[in-house]
Amino acid sequence: MPSHDTSAVLREYAKRMNMDMAGWDVLRGQAESTKQIASQYGIMVQNTGEGQFVHTVTSLQLIDSNQRIRKVYEMGEDLNVDEVLKDIQTLVDQEDL
Numbered sequence: 823m824p825s826h827d828t829s830a831v832l833r834e835y836a837k838r839m840n841m842d843m844a845g846w847d848v849l850r851g852q853a854e855s856t857k858q859i860a861s862q863y864g865i866m867v868q869n870t871g872e873g874q875f876v877h878t879v880t881s882l883q884l885i886d887s888n889q890r891i892r893k894v895y896e897m898g899e900d901l902n903v904d905e906v907l908k909d910i911q912t913l914v915d916q917e918d919l
Contacts, residue, residue: 863891884909887917 827850836848851859853875857867863885866878882901884893893909895901 862889882906884913886913 832848832850836843836846841848853869860867860877863883864878868876870876880897882895882897883891884895884906886892892913895906
């Protein structure tokens, strides 16, 4: 929720999640525009009414520079991080053409 997710709150969240900020941008936006963008990728976002939002994300999506979903990975214990990294590198190499 934009009224809660100040820059300080997002920095603390990133710290708690051990996010490498060299590879992440933590952004915030208005609730309706965020829900609209999420829906373009098949992600449903719902306000719990308590200043929190839940979403339907159970997968990781590889999205190219044209905003197209190139691959979907199921998250969980079976997520093959090496495969994801290889696919990212392949996509970067293709887009450098």
